[in-house]
Amino acid sequence: MKKNASRRLFLKKATLGSAALSSAPMVFASSKDEMLPLYRPYAEFSYSANDHINIGVIGVGIQGIFDARDALTVNGTKVTAACDLYTGRLDRAKELWGEAIFTTRDYRELLERKDVDVVIVATPDHWHKKITVDALNKGKHVYCEKPMVQKWEEGQAIIDAQQKTGKLCQIGSQAMASLGNEKAKQLYEEGAIGDIVMLDFYNDRYSAEGAWQYPIPPDASKKTVDFDTFLGNARKVPFEPKRFFRWRNYRDYGTGVAGDLFVHAFSTLNHVISSHGPNRALATGGLRYWKDGRDVPDVSITLYDYPETDTHAAFNAAFRINFIAGSGGGGGFKLVGTEGEMEVGQNSVTLKRSKLGLVPGGYSLTAFTEEMQEKIKQSYADQNLEKRSSALSTGTTTWKAPSDYKGARHDHFFNLFQAIRGRGKVVQDPTFGLRAAGAALLANESYYSKEPVNWDPTKMKII
Numbered sequence: 003m004k005k006n007a008s009r010r011l012f013l014k015k016a017t018l019g020s021a022a023l024s025s026a027p028m029v030f031a032s033s034k035d036e037m038l039p040l041y042r043p044y045a046e047f048s049y050s051a052n053d054h055i056n057i058g059v060i061g062v063g064i065q066g067i068f069d070a071r072d073a074l075t076v077n078g079t080k081v082t083a084a085c086d087l088y089t090g091r092l093d094r095a096k097e098l099w100g101e102a103i104f105t106t107r108d109y110r111e112l113l114e115r116k117d118v119d120v121v122i123v124a125t126p127d128h129w130h131k132k133i134t135v136d137a138l139n140k141g142k143h144v145y146c147e148k149p150m151v152q153k154w155e156e157g158q159a160i161i162d163a164q165q166k167t168g169k170l171c172q173i174g175s176q177a178m179a180s181l182g183n184e185k186a187k188q189l190y191e192e193g194a195i196g197d198i199v200m201l202d203f204y205n206d207r208y209s210a211e212g213a214w215q216y217p218i219p220p221d222a223s224k225k226t227v228d229f230d231t232f233l234g235n236a237r238k239v240p241f242e243p244k245r246f247f248r249w250r251n252y253r254d255y256g257t258g259v260a261g262d263l264f265v266h267a268f269s270t271l272n273h274v275i276s277s278h279g280p281n282r283a284l285a286t287g288g289l290r291y292w293k294d295g296r297d298v299p300d301v302s303i304t305l306y307d308y309p310e311t312d313t314h315a316a317f318n319a320a321f322r323i324n325f326i327a328g329s330g331g332g333g334g335f336k337l338v339g340t341e342g343e344m345e346v347g348q349n350s351v352t353l354k355r356s357k358l359g360l361v362p363g364g365y366s367l368t369a370f371t372e373e374m375q376e377k378i379k380q381s382y383a384d385q386n387l388e389k390r391s392s393a394l395s396t397g398t399t400t401w402k403a404p405s406d407y408k409g410a411r412h413d414h415f416f417n418l419f420q421a422i423r424g425r426g427k428v429v430q431d432p433t434f435g436l437r438a439a440g441a442a443l444l445a446n447e448s449y450y451s452k453e454p455v456n457w458d459p460t461k462m463k464i465i
Contacts, residue, residue: 035398035400036397036398036399036400037399037400037402038399038400038401038402039401039402039403039404040181040182040185040349040350040351040401040402040403040404040407041181041403041404042181042184042407042413044408044416046077047077047078048077048078049077049078053078054078054079054080055078055079055080055119055120055419055422055423056079056080056081056082056083056117056118056119056120057070057073057074057079057080057081057082057083057118057119057120057121057122058081058082058083058084058085058112058113058115058118058120058121058122058142059081059083059084059085059095059121059122059124060084060085060086060109060112060121060122060123060124060125060133060137061085061086061122061123061124061125061126061129061147062084062085062086062091062092062094062095062124063086063091063124064216065124065147066086066122066124067094067098068411069122069124069145069147069174069411069415070098070099070122071098072176072409072411072412072414072415073122073145073415073419075408075412075415076412076415076416076419078419079415079419080099081095081098081099081103082103082104082115082117082118083103083104083105083106083112083115083117083118084099084103084104084105084106084112085105085106085107085108085109085111085112086105086107087107087227087228087229087231087232087246088219088222088226088227088228088246089107089226089227090219090221090226092105092106092107104117107228107231109133109136110136113136113137113140113142114140118142119142119143119422120142120143120144120145120170120418120419120422121133121137121142121143121144121145122145122147123137123144123145123146123147124147124174125147126232126249126250126255126256127149127151127152127255127256127257127261128152128234128235128236128254128255128256129234130146130147130149130150130151130152130156131150131151131152131156131157131159131160132234132235134146134150134160134163134171135159135160135163138160138163138164138166138167138169138171139163139167141167141169142169143169143170143171143418143422144164144169144170144171144172145171145172145174145415145418146160146171146172146173146174146435147173147174148173148174148175148261148262148265148266148269148435148438148439149257149261149262149265149435149438149439149442149443150173150432150435150436150438150439151436151439152255152256152257152261153443154436154439154440154443154462154463154464155463157432157435157436157439157440157462158436158462160432160435160436161432161433161436164431164432170418170421170422170428171428171431171432171435172414172417172418172421172428172429172430172431173269173430173431173432173434173435173438173439174414174430175265175266175269175270175414175430175435175438176266176410176411176414177266177269177270177348177410177414178269178270178273178410178414178429178430179410179413179414179416179417179429180348180349180409180410180413180414181348181349181403181407181410181413182346182347182348182349182350182351182403182410183270183273183274183346183348183410185351185401186270186274186337186344186346186351187273187274187275187276189344189351189353190274190275190337190344191276193341194339194341194342194344194353194355195337195338195339195340195341195342195343195344195353195355196339196340196341196342197314197315197317197339197340197341198275198314198315198317198337198338198339199315199317199318199338199339199340200317200318200319200320200337200338201267201271201306201317201318201319201320201335201336201337201338202319202320202334202335202336202338203264203267203271203319203320203321203322203334203335203336204321204322204323204324204332204333204334205259205263205322205323205324205333206323206324206327206329206330206331206332206333207324207325207326207327207331208326208327208328208329208330208331209331210292212325212331213291213292213300213325213326214248214250214251214292214296215248215292215294216247216248217247218243218244218247218248219247222243222246222247224241227241227243227246229241229242229245229246232245232246232249232255233254236254236255237254239254244294244295248296250262250298251292251294251295251296251297251298252296252297252298253297253298253446256298257442257443257446258298258299258302258445258446259298259299259300259302259323259325259445260285260302260304260321260442260443260444260445260446261439261442261443261446263323264304264321264323264441264442264445265438265439265441265442267321267335268437268438268439268441268442269430269434269438270335270346271319271335271337272434272437272438272441273429273434274337274346275313275314275337276313276314277308277311277313277314277459278311278437278459278460279308279437279438279440279441279457279459280306280307280308280309280319280441280444280457280459281307281308281309281456281457281458281459282306282307282454282455282456282457283304283305283306283307283441283444283445283447283448283454283455283457284304284305284448284454284455285302285303285304285305285444285445285446285448285449286302286303286304286449287299287301287302287303287304287323287449288300288301289301290326291325291326292325292326299449300324300325300326301323301324301325301326302321302322302323302445302449303320303321303322303323304320304321304322304444304445304448304449305318305319305320305321306318306319306320306321306441306444307319309459321445335347341355341358342354342355342356348409348410349402349403349407349409349410350400350401350402350403351400351401352398352399352400352401353398353399353400353401354397354398355396355397355398356396357396360382360387361379361382361387362378362382367379414429414430417429433462436462437459437462440457440459440462440463441457441459444457444464447464
C-alpha cells in the first residue's frame with residue numbers, strides 16, 4: 003500500500019507542473035533529455051585554532067592519504083598524528099601535514115594522545131575491528147574504512163563498543179552522503195521507478211594499478227617494514243613485500259573485490275531503498291589474468307535475492323567485477339523498476355521512464371487471419387490499456403551536480419564532523435556498516451564454498 007500510494011503521489015506531482023512541490027514535476031518535461039541541477043548549500047562555520055577537530059591517521063597508505071585529504075577540506079580540522087608500519091609512509095605524512103605531527107609505528111601510542119579527537123582507520127581489512135574497538139574504548143571518534151570488518155562475525159564487537167562508549171563511528175563508503183544518493187532516495191520514495199525489480203552493478207578495470215598491482219618501494223625491507231605486526235592475527239609467513247604493499251590480493255588480509263567494491267554498492271542500495279539487505283547470495287568467478295600470487299578472483303559475478311519488505315518489493319541484484327576488461331573499463335549502478343530505471347552516480351542521477359507495451363503488434367498477430375487480427379485489435383482498443391497519461395509520463399531526466407560541487411567524499415566527512423559537533427547524526431553507523439559489509443562478504447562465502455549462502459539481514463548473520 004505504501005509503494006502504491008507513493009507512485010500515485012509521484013504521478014500526481016508530475017501532472018501538476020509546479021516545481022515548488024518537489025523535483026518530480028520536472029521529470030516529464032517536454033524534452034526527452036532534460037538536464038536539471040543538483041545543489042547542496044553548505045553552512046559556513048569558522049573555528050579558532052583551539053576549536054579544531056584533531057585527526058589521527060592510522061594507515062598512511064593510498065586510502066589513508068585520500069581520506070585525510072578529504073577530511074581536511076572541511077573547515078576546522080587538522081591532522082596531528084599518523085601511524086604506519088612502513089617508515090616511508092611516516093616520512094610522507096610529515097611531507098603532507100607538517101614536520102610537527104606525531105608519528106609512530108604503534109597505533110596504541112597514537113590513541114593515548116590528547117591531541118587526537120578522531121582517528122581514520124585505513125589499515126588492511128584484518129585490522130579494522132581490533133583498532134576500531136580499541137579507539138572507541140580510548141574515547142576517540144572513528145572513521146573506519148570499508149568494509150567495516152574482514153569477517154561478518156566481527157561486526158557486533160564494533161556495534162557494542164560504539165554503543166557502550168557513546169563515541170561516533172562513521173563507516174567509510176564515501177558516496178553515502180553524496181548528492182546522487184540523496185536525489186535517488188527522494189525519487190525512489192516518490193515512486194519514480196515503481197516497484198524495484200533489479201539492481202545492476204558492475205565495475206570494469208583495465209590496468210595493473212586498477213587490479214591492485216601497486217608499486218613496491220625499493221627500500222622495502224625487514225628494517226623499514228614492521229611485517230610481523232602487519233600479520234596480526236593472520237597466519238605467520240616469511241617477510242614478503244608483495245603481501246604488505248599489495249595486501250588486497252590476499253585472503254589473509256583483505257576481502258577481495260567483494261569487500262573492496264561490492265560494499266560501496268550495497269551502502270548506496272540499502273540507503274536509497276531503506277533496506278536491511280539481501281537474504282541470499284550465489285557467486286562464481288575465477289582468477290583469469292592477474293596470476294601474480296594473489297589468491298582472490300579477478301573476475302567475480304554474484305547474484306543476490308532481496309526479500310519483500312515495507313519499503314521495497316522482492317527483487318534480484320547482479321554484481322559484476324572484471325579486472326581484465328578489454329573494453330577499457332567503466333562502471334554502472336542502475337535501479338530497474340516496473341515503471342522506470344535510475345542510474346545513480348555520486349554526482350548525478352538519470353531517470354528514464356518508458357511506456358509499457360500492452361497491445362500486441364504485428365509479431366504476434368501474424369499467426370491469425372486478417373479478419374481475426376481486426377477483431378483482436380478492436381478488443382484491445384475497447385480495454386483502453388494504453389492511456390494517453392502513460393504515454394506522457396515518459397522521457398529521460400538527468401540531475402547533475404555543478405562543477406564546483408565539493409564532492410561525495412567531502413560530504414561524508416562533513417557529515418561526521420558536524421555530528422561530532424552535535425549537529426546531526428552520522429549517515430553510516432556500525433549497524434549500517436555491518437549490513438553493507440555482511441552482504442558483500444556473502445559473495446566470498448559463496449565463492450569459496452561453491453554453494454548459495456543464506457543471510458539474515460536484520461540479525462546480520464549467516465543462517
